[in-house]
Amino acid sequence: MSRLDPALPAASVRVERPQSLLLSPMLRLLLALAGGVLMGLPWFDQALYWSAWIGSVPLLFALRSASLPFALLLGFVNGVAYFAIASYWIAEFLINLRELPWPLALLFGLLFWCYAGLSIGLSCLLYRWVSQRLPAWDLLSFPICMVVIMGIYPLLFGAYFAEAQANFLPALQGVSLLGVQALDLLMLMTGVLIVQLLIDRGRTQRLGKLVAMAVLAAWFIYGFISLQQWDERMLAWDLRPIGLVQPNDAVTLDVPEPLPGFTREYPEEMAATERLAKAGAELVVWPEARYKGYFDRYSVRMRYAEVLRERGVSLILHDAERAWDDGEAVYYNALTHLDADGEQRGVYRKVLLMPFGEYLPRFFHLPGVDWLTRTFFGEFLRPLQPGLEHTIFEVNGMRVVPKICYETAFPEFIAASIGADAAGKVLLFVSQDNWFGETSQPFQHSAMSVVRGVENRVPMIHLINNGPSVVAAPNGRLNGSTEAFQRQELLVYMPHAAESGGSFYSRHPRVLSFILYASLTVLLLLALRRRPAGQANWPAL
Known part of the structure; x- marks a missing residue:
C-alpha cells in the first residue's frame, strides 16, 4: 500500500484493503443470521451456553463497512433469528390459548419475532453510526449500544443474553456485583475482542485488547474463587x-x-x-x-x-x-x-401484572382497539388489581x-x-x-x-x-x-x-444503569464531534 500524503485533507483519505476481505451483501446476511442462531441456541438448550459467547462474532464481521441502512437490516435479521429460537414457543402458546391452526400461530409468532428483532436492528444501527466516527472504541461502543437499546426497547420484559448462562456458574458469579446486564456486556465485548484478535490492527488497538482481556480474566478469577467460597461457606x-x-x-x-x-x-x-x-x-x-x-x-x-x-x-x-x-x-x-x-x-x-393476561394496557382501551384485543384473548384476559x-x-x-x-x-x-x-x-x-x-x-x-x-x-x-x-x-x-x-x-x-x-x-441495583447511560452519552458526544473515519471501505475495529 502506498504512503498517504500528510498534506491531503482527512476527508480524501481512502483506506485500501485486499478485495478478498470484502463481503458480498448475501454473505453478510448469512453471517448475521448465523450470529442470531448462535446467540439463541442456549435458550433452546442450556448446555449450549458457550455458543452465546461467540454469537456476536459473525454479526460483527457482517457489520464491518456496512452502510447505516444495511446495518439496520443486518441487525434486524440477527434479531429475528435470535428471538425466533429463544421464543419459538409463542406459537405453541397461541395454539393452547385460542386453538389456532399452526400456520396462523406461526404468522402471529413471526410478527412478534420481527417486532422484537428490531431491538437488535436499532442497536446495530446506533453502533455502526458510532463506529464510523470512533472506530477505535468498538470494545465499548458495541456492547454499550446493544445493552442500552435492548434495555429500553418496549418488550413485555427485558431480553438478557446472560439469563441463558445458568449452567455456566463461574461466569454467573459476577452478576452479584452489577446484575445480569454486566454479564451481557462481557459476552458482547468478548465477541469484539475475538474479531480484533483475528484481524490484528497493530499497536493502535493493543491497549484496548489488553484492558479487555484483563477485564475478562478478572471476571472469571472472581467467578471461580467466589463459587468455591460459597460452596465452602454453605457447608456450615x-x-x-x-x-x-x-x-x-x-x-x-x-x-x-x-x-x-x-x-x-x-x-x-x-x-x-x-x-x-x-x-x-x-x-x-x-x-x-x-x-x-x-x-x-x-x-x-x-x-x-x-x-x-x-x-x-x-x-x-x-x-x-x-x-x-x-x-x-x-x-x-x-x-x-x-x-x-x-x-x-x-x-x-x-x-407486576402481565399485560393482556392480567390487565389491558391503556392503548388497548381506545375505541376500535379494545374489542379486537378482547376478541383475540377472550377469557384468558382476567383483569386484576x-x-x-x-x-x-x-x-x-x-x-x-x-x-x-x-x-x-x-x-x-x-x-x-x-x-x-x-x-x-x-x-x-x-x-x-x-x-x-x-x-x-x-x-x-x-x-x-x-x-x-x-x-x-x-x-x-x-x-x-x-x-x-x-x-x-x-x-x-x-x-x-x-x-x-x-x-x-x-x-x-x-x-x-x-x-x-x-x-x-x-x-444498589441502578449503578450499572447510570454507568451505561453516562457512557453512551459520552460516546455520542464524542461521535458528534467527528466525521466518519475517512469514508473507509473497511473501518477499524
Missing part, C-alpha cells in the same frame, strides 16, 4: 427441608374441578402435602394455579387448617383473591402463607420473599424486594407454565430465577406447575430439581443461614 449452614408439589395440571380457561377422589376442601395437593410432611418437610409450597377456593370458601380454609395442625407443617399456596373496594369486588393474583397451626400469616398480592408492596413470609427463621410468574424477569424489581435488609431471605417464585406446552419455555423461566438468586445472593425456590421446579443456592448451584412435564413431589434440603443474604447489586 442449616439444611431446611422444603416440600414442592408439582401437579402438572392441564391448561384450561375454566375453573378446574377437583380430580376424582378429591374435593375443594381436600385437593390432590393436600394429599401430597401430608406425604411430604411425613417425610420431614417443614414448609410445603404449591404452584400458581387456576383456582383453589381458599379465599372464597370457609370450608376450604377450615379443612386446610385442620390438616396443617395435624401434620405440623407450614404451607404457601396460590389462589385468586377477591376483596371489596368501595362496595365493588376487586381481584388479586395472590399467595398466602399458613403456619403449622393453620393460621394465615400473610398474603402477597402480585405487583396490582398489589402495592413486597411481602415477607416468616417461616421458622426463614424470611421468604414470594413472587408470582414472570415477576422473576425484572431484575431491579427483585433486587428491591431483597434490598439492604437481606439477612435470612429466600426468594420464592411460583408459576403456571403449562400454556407453553412441552417446550423449552419453563426451562428458560427457571434459568431466569437461578440468575435472580445469584444476583441477590440468597437461596431461591422456583416451583413451576409443570416443571422443571428448582431449588438453588446463592451461587446458583442446584440443590434439587424435578423432571419437567410430570406430576411430582420433591423434598429438598435447602442450605440457609439466618445471618446471610444480599449483595452489592441488591443494595
